[in-house]
Amino acid sequence: MRRYIKGRLIAIIPMLLGISLISFAVIRLAPGGPVELATALNPKVSLEARQRFIEQEHFDKPIVIHYGIWLKGMLTCDFGYGRDGRKVIVKIAERIPITFLINILSIFLILLIAIPLGISSAVKKNSLYDRSMTVFVFIGFAMPGFWLALILMSLFGIKLGWLPVQGVASLDFDNLSAIGKFTDIAKHLVLPVFVSAFGGLAGMSRYMRSNMLEVLHKDYIRTARAKGLPEQTVIYKHALKNAVLPVVTILGLSIPGLIGGSVIFETIFGIPGIGRLYYESAMSRDINVIMALLIISAVLTLIGNLLADLSYALVDPRIRYEKAN
Amino acid sequence: MQIRRKKHIRPLILSAVLLFYISGCSTRTAGIDYNRPGSPAYGDAIVIGSIGDATTLIPIVASDSASHDICGLVYSGLIKYDKDLNIVGELAESWEIEEDGKIILFRLRKDVKWHDGVPFTAEDVKFTYEKLIDPDVRTPYSGDFLKIEKLEVLDPHTVKVIYGEPFSPALSSWGMWIMPKHILKGEDLNTTKYGRNPIGTGPYKFIRWKSGERIDLVSNEDYFEGRSLIDRYIYRIIPDNATMFLEIQAEGVDMMGLAPLQYQRQTDNNFFKTHYNKFRYPAFGYTYLGYNLLDEKFKDKRVRQALNLAVDKQSLIDGVLMGLGRVCTGPFVPESWAYNKDVVPAAYNPERARQLLLQAGWIDNDKDGWLDKNGKTFEFTIITNQGNDERRRAAEIIQRSLSEIGIKVKIKILEWSVFITEVINKRKFEAVLLGWGLGRDPDSYDIWHSSKIKEGEFNFILYKNEGVDRLLEEGRRIFDQNQRAEIYHKMQRVLYDEQPYMFLWVADSLPIVHKRFKNILPAPAGIGYNFIKWYVPLKQQKYKR
Numbered sequence: 076m077r078r079y080i081k082g083r084l085i086a087i088i089p090m091l092l093g094i095s096l097i098s099f100a101v102i103r104l105a106p107g108g109p110v111e112l113a114t115a116l117n118p119k120v121s122l123e124a125r126q127r128f129i130e131q132e133h134f135d136k137p138i139v140i141h142y143g144i145w146l147k148g149m150l151t152c153d154f155g156y157g158r159d160g161r162k163v164i165v166k167i168a169e170r171i172p173i174t175f176l177i178n179i180l181s182i183f184l185i186l187l188i189a190i191p192l193g194i195s196s197a198v199k200k201n202s203l204y205d206r207s208m209t210v211f212v213f214i215g216f217a218m219p220g221f222w223l224a225l226i227l228m229s230l231f232g233i234k235l236g237w238l239p240v241q242g243v244a245s246l247d248f249d250n251l252s253a254i255g256k257f258t259d260i261a262k263h264l265v266l267p268v269f270v271s272a273f274g275g276l277a278g279m280s281r282y283m284r285s286n287m288l289e290v291l292h293k294d295y296i297r298t299a300r301a302k303g304l305p306e307q308t309v310i311y312k313h314a315l316k317n318a319v320l321p322v323v324t325i326l327g328l329s330i331p332g333l334i335g336g337s338v339i340f341e342t343i344f345g346i347p348g349i350g351r352l353y354y355e356s357a358m359s360r361d362i363n364v365i366m367a368l369l370i371i372s373a374v375l376t377l378i379g380n381l382l383a384d385l386s387y388a389l390v391d392p393r394i395r396y397e398k399a400n
Numbered sequence: 401m402q403i404r405r406k407k408h409i410r411p412l413i414l415s416a417v418l419l420f421y422i423s424g425c426s427t428r429t430a431g432i433d434y435n436r437p438g439s440p441a442y443g444d445a446i447v448i449g450s451i452g453d454a455t456t457l458i459p460i461v462a463s464d465s466a467s468h469d470i471c472g473l474v475y476s477g478l479i480k481y482d483k484d485l486n487i488v489g490e491l492a493e494s495w496e497i498e499e500d501g502k503i504i505l506f507r508l509r510k511d512v513k514w515h516d517g518v519p520f521t522a523e524d525v526k527f528t529y530e531k532l533i534d535p536d537v538r539t540p541y542s543g544d545f546l547k548i549e550k551l552e553v554l555d556p557h558t559v560k561v562i563y564g565e566p567f568s569p570a571l572s573s574w575g576m577w578i579m580p581k582h583i584l585k586g587e588d589l590n591t592t593k594y595g596r597n598p599i600g601t602g603p604y605k606f607i608r609w610k611s612g613e614r615i616d617l618v619s620n621e622d623y624f625e626g627r628s629l630i631d632r633y634i635y636r637i638i639p640d641n642a643t644m645f646l647e648i649q650a651e652g653v654d655m656m657g658l659a660p661l662q663y664q665r666q667t668d669n670n671f672f673k674t675h676y677n678k679f680r681y682p683a684f685g686y687t688y689l690g691y692n693l694l695d696e697k698f699k700d701k702r703v704r705q706a707l708n709l710a711v712d713k714q715s716l717i718d719g720v721l722m723g724l725g726r727v728c729t730g731p732f733v734p735e736s737w738a739y740n741k742d743v744v745p746a747a748y749n750p751e752r753a754r755q756l757l758l759q760a761g762w763i764d765n766d767k768d769g770w771l772d773k774n775g776k777t778f779e780f781t782i783i784t785n786q787g788n789d790e791r792r793r794a795a796e797i798i799q800r801s802l803s804e805i806g807i808k809v810k811i812k813i814l815e816w817s818v819f820i821t822e823v824i825n826k827r828k829f830e831a832v833l834l835g836w837g838l839g840r841d842p843d844s845y846d847i848w849h850s851s852k853i854k855e856g857e858f859n860f861i862l863y864k865n866e867g868v869d870r871l872l873e874e875g876r877r878i879f880d881q882n883q884r885a886e887i888y889h890k891m892q893r894v895l896y897d898e899q900p901y902m903f904l905w906v907a908d909s910l911p912i913v914h915k916r917f918k919n920i921l922p923a924p925a926g927i928g929y930n931f932i933k934w935y936v937p938l939k940q941q942k943y944k945r
Contacts, residue, residue, distance in 0.1 A: 107817030116820070117463070118846040119839060121543035122856045128538060159455040160538075160591040169611050225642055233649050240647045241638060243613065246447065246943070342639045347453075347612025351639065360817055 080385070087377045094373045095149070095366065096142060102362055103138045109158075109360040132158075132362070145366060154367040158359060163367045166352065171334055173243055174341075174348035177267055178333045182326075184272040185279050190322070192276070193283025197318075198310060200288065208280070216277035224270045224343045231266065239263050241345035267344045271337070282325070286318040293317075320390055327383025331375035434675060434915035438937020445632035445943040446917065446934075449644045449656035453612050453637045456595040458584075459577035460532055460539040470615055470635060473931075474515075475577030475600035478506055478525065481840050483923035483930065485735065487571060491520065491578060491601065501566030501879045506574070508557040512624045514580050515605045522553040527581035537589045544573035566877045568884065572841035603628045603932045612637055629935035630917075632943065651675065654914040660722040663910045676912050679922055682735055683909040685837040686728040687791070688901035689782065689798065690861045695830050697780060704899035705746075706756035711801045712748035717905050720793045724910060728903040730892035731836070731844050735924040737881060738842030738888035743896050753805050764806055771806040779808035780830035785819045791833050794904060798833075825856050833904075842888050845872045848895070863900040916940040 109132045133141045148155050154163035192212070196205045232240035239245060245259050290296065291314055299309045338354040341347075349368070356364035388394045454467040459475050462468060478492040489495070492506040512520040531537050532545040547567050552560040563570060583599050584592065598606050603625070604617035615635040619628040636653060638644040645662055647653045649671070658667065658678070667678060691698035698704060713727040732739040757763075762771040762778055771778040782798065784791040792813060799809040814823060823829050836847065846852050849872050850864040871891040878884050896903065911927060913920060916936045920927050936942070 106822050107815065107819075108821040109817075116824075116834070116836070116858070117540065118836070118844065118858050119543065120463070120540035121546075122854060124540045124542050125856060127535065128540075131538065156591055160461070160595055166611070225646070228643065228646050232646060236650070240650045240652060241643045242636075242652075246445075246614075246634060246636075246652070343643055345613075345638045345640070345643055347610070347637070351612060358815075358817065 076388075080381070083381050083384075087374070090377060091370065091373060095146070095370055098369045099142045099145065099362075099366060100138055102360070102365055103134075103141065105360075107360060109134050109362070134360075145363070149370075154370075155363040157356070157364045158361045163363050166364060167349070167367060167371070170347060170349045170352050173346055174335075174350065175333055177264065177271065177346070177348070178335075180264065180268045181271040181275065182329065182333075184268060185275045186322075188272070189276050189279035190283050190319070192280040194287055194310070194315065194318075196280065196284045197287035197291065212277040212280050215273040218274070220270055220274050220337075221339050221343050223273065224266065224340070227266050227270065228343075238265055241343075243346055267340070267346060270344075271340060279322075279325075283318065283322065286321055287314060290314045290318045320387070323386050323390055324383045327379045327386060328376075330379035330382065331372045334375065335372060432916075432940055434940060436937065436940070437918060438940060440629060440919070440935040441938045441941070442627070442629055442935075443631050443938065443944075444916070444936040444941040445634055446630050446914075447634045447636055447652065447654045449636055449638050449647065449653035451637075451639055451641065451644070454609070454615060454635075457598040457606070457609075458589050458592065458595045459579060459598075460528065460537065460541055461589055461595070463540050466635075466637075470606075470617070471577055471598075471600075472602070473604040473617055473633060474598050474602045474606055475579070476512075476602050477575040477577050478508075479571060479574050481575070481925055481929070483921075483925045485737070485840055485924050490575075491525075492574070495571070497571075497879055501568060501570075501877070502563050504561045504563075504570060504574075505554075506559045506561070508559065509624060510557055512601050513622055514582075514601055515599045515620060516580075516583070518580070518582050520578075520580075520601050521556040522559045523556070524578050524581045525559050526551055526553050527585065528576065528579045531579065531584075531589060532576070539589075541573075541576065544569060545576075566879070568876050568879045569841045569843040571879070572839065575840075604633050612639075623932070625932065628932035630931075648676070648912065651914070654917065656912060658910040658912050660720075660724045660910065663724060663912075664722045667912065672912075675915055677915055677917075677920065678910065678912050679920070679927055680724065680908050680910055681922055681924075681926055682726060682733055682906050684733055684735075684840070685835055686731070686733065686906045687794065687833070687835040687904045688728070689904060690832050690834060690901045692827060692830055693862045693864075693900060694827070695780075697778065697830070700760045701898060702756045702760045703762070704902070705897075706753040706760070706805070707802065707807075708899050708902050709746055709749045709753040709756070710805045710807075711798050711902065713745060713904060714748075716794055716797050719797055720790050721905065721907055725905040725907040728906050730896050730903060731838075731847065732842055732888065732892060733838060733906050736838075736840075736842055737885050738892075740889035740892040742889075743892055750801075750805050757805065762806075769806065770808050777808060778806065779810070781810040781812050782831045782833050783812045783814060783819065783823055783829050784833040786813050786815050790907075791835075795833050798902075824860050827855075827860060827862070842884070843872075843876050845876060848872060848891075861900055865894065865898065868894055916942065 109129060129135055133144055136144075145155070157163050157166050192208055196208050199205050228240050231238040239262055243260065243263050245251075245263075248256060248259055251259055296309060296314055299313045300306075304313075334349055338350040341350040352364065353368050355361075356368070448469070450466050450469065452464060452466045454462070454470050455464055456462050456467060457470055457474065459471040462471055476490045478490060479487050479495075480490040482488045489509075491508055491512060493509050494507045496505045497503070498505060506525070508520070508522060508525070514520055529545060529548065529551045532539055532542055533548075544567075547563055547565075547570070548561055549564045550562045552562070554560055561570070578601070580599050583594060587594060589595075596609050600606075601624070603620055603623045605620045607616040607618050609615045614637060617633040617635070619631050619633075621627050638647055638653070641659065644653060644656055645666070648656055663678060663680070667676070672678075691704060693699060717723060717725045717727065726734060727745040729743045729745050730740065757771060761773045763773070764771050766772060768777075782795045784795055792811070795811045799811060802809050824832065838844075846858045848859060848863055848868055850859065850866075850869050852859040853862050868891055871887050871894075875884055875887045875891070878887070895901075909926060913927070917934050918937065919930070919934050921930060923929065
């Protein structure tokens with residue numbers, strides 16, 4: 076097992092090099108260059124000033140040399156500076172907590188609802204309940220998130236006045252007590268977490284339902300029923316454990332998604348998260364920030380894959396990696 | 401039975417129905433009558449809604465409007481523009497222009513202190529100048545300052561600026577915000593921590609900045625023009641316009657810029673009438689359709705004039721801006737002294753347009769409905785940038801209008817960075833729909849002079865007219881405003897006749913401000929010029945310090 080993990084970890088390095096080279100090339104080869112929205116067509120900005128800016132951004136150099144400059148920084152774990160003169164690492168670090176928090180809460184909420192929903196739908200397959208749940212989760216899946224967000228903001232934020240419209244904290248946040256701060260943040264999180272979870276319910280609950288259905292047709296379930304075990308025990312003890320296995324894989328694969336924010340979603344709710352940073356950087360071709368975000372999510376994807384494989388071995392006794400050798 | 405049935409309507413359906421009926425108005429009733437004028441008082445806070453976050457608060461490096469909004473309150477320049485757009489002193493008490501404009505002598509105020517208490521002196525002006533021309537500093541604004549031959553500090557409160565030749569926009573360029581030498585000396589201005597912790601001389605002091613969320617300022621008690629009446633300034637970043645509009649209904653934002661639809665329709669209800677004041681005045685900029693003048697089709701002036709006659713600008717403004725704008729008749733906005741009132745917009749006249757095109761040789765020979773000449777159909781593509789709905793719709797209306805006189809137009813919309821680097825800079829276009837934001841000084845040498853046609857420069861339509869070149873050169877040599885006005889009036893007449901652009905519109909700025917703020921007096925300069933005199937009467941104040 077240890078040898079297996081070591082091998083996988085070493086394999087990450089050449090993969091990261093490949094990923095970074097390809098991403099870098101794609102960004103550089105894309106049409107358009109580093110422009111700042113404001114200065115691109117500002118007559119007060121001279122040609123010389125803009126050319127100097129392109130030189131400072133290394134966009135006048137061949138891709139290989141530019142990549143070399145970037146890689147040299149990377150080797151010392153230095154992601155460089157963003158266009159605004161701040162360290163990329165600082166820019167990303169200040170954005171991660173809120174994106175991470177919302178994603179964790181939303182995944183938790185999805186699991187909390189989707190797993191029981193999937194199980195009960197599978198057990199009562201093709202019943203009225205199953206069908207109405209299918210309709211319900213697909214409404215969530217099909218509904219445009221930004222539209223739902225605006226409608227809910229309008230209802231709870233303005234009509235009823237129960238929740239704040241947008242943002243992550245109230246204007247007078249600093250004057251609140253500790254408990255006040257906590258409830259303030261909680262109130263701000265209700266709508267974003269709900270909206271992002273609502274869209275994700277369909278996938279997870281359908282997945283859970285089909286896993287469960289598959290398992291319920293297995294021989295050992297028939298055996299368990301034949302033994303005369305109560306239905307509750309059959310479902311929760313014998314079927315559930317096996318049906319939940321693939322969900323573990325999905326969770327492993329969703330690790331990079333934890334720090335990936337959605338642009339539309341963060342924009343609508345005014346959340347200063349990773350998604351907005353990524354979008355703004357992509358629009359202005361701020362290559363240091365884009366690359367840093369890509370590398371971080373590549374690392375997390377690779378680690379997530381590894382974790383998914385390992386946890387599989389943990390939950391499923393049939394999988395043993397050391398025996399592969 | 402019927403009554404019982406009604407009771408049984410499921411809450412779920414009810415709320416679904418409710419969702420569709422939510423209109424813009426709030427049901428909450430306000431206890432305060434904001435119509436009462438009240439008397440001036442210190443206190444309260446103003447919350448500004450902004451789509452974008454600032455990037456840096458080092459004023460000579462900052463280039464976006466959010467950074468400028470904040471820098472404008474934290475820093476001061478030597479001069480500024482008053483409500484009627486005249487140049488008046490700010491950090492400079494007075495100035496003298498000597499040797500026909502080759503020398504400007506600034507006398508500085510002696511009562512100015514930086515936010516940390518250190519007195520402001522001429523050394524700070526010199527420092528700012530040195531940084532502006534330092535090639536290692538990423539400033540976009542070096543252009544005007546590279547024309548300076550020498551800058552001398554005569555005494556702590558007198559600065560002598562010597563130019564190689566008379567340059568009248570120079571005075572305006574000294575509106576540039578001055579930076580503190582004692583703080584920034586030895587710092588790398590591109591990456592310094594003071595970019596997020598600025599020290600200035602302006603009416604507001606910086607408190608803190610939460611990225612992507614808010615920037616907080618507090619009034620400077622020692623401000624040299626008197627302490628601002630509003631205590632706190634909160635700049636709230638709300639990247640989505642629809643969300644910001646919801647936030648203004650929740651009164652979480654006190655001021656924002658409205659879109660035409662919001663101005664005309666969505667704010668036309670009782671809640672907005674009792675809680676907000678709307679303002680309307682021309683913005684400093686215009687939108688145009690620029691032709692590539694190297695293109696055979698557009699080389700003929702008659703063709704360009706014909707296109708202008710074939711597009712009804714007023715219906716364009718009605719359709720795109722809901723009427724909230726004015727027909728543009730040249731490169732100056734109506735509020736500017738350079739604007740020539742006597743240039744009247746050409747009336748919509750498709751008949752005359754057809755005649756002009758006929759004179760230029762464009763006629764429908766093959767009877768396919770489109771004009772042609774030498775076997776080539778008159779067709780071209782209008783390119784504009786993504787993310788600007790007004791420009792897209794304008795392009796569509798122009799497409800429709802021109803099809804009526806037999807000209808085929810295609811529309812292409814490109815992402816900004818691609819648009820600038822591949823289309824504008826490389827001149828790979830037939831026509832572009834764009835806008836210029838204008839400075840307060842009318843000098844537009846960079847846009848119209850025939851020398852400014854290198855890749856990346858702003859005369860990208862390649863306009864060349866010796867008369868205009870001469871006027872532009874003269875206009876930046878002369879300091880007398882009346883003489884300059886004459887020059888620019890002439891230039892506007894030539895440009896409107898030549899039609900290198902189809903000048904479309906000057907849009908209106910449409911700010912909305914909460915009613916508790918008093919003493920907002922719209923003027924040619926807009927509403928922001930007397931911000932430090934805005935106030936909220938004690939009884940109407942909302943935020944405590």
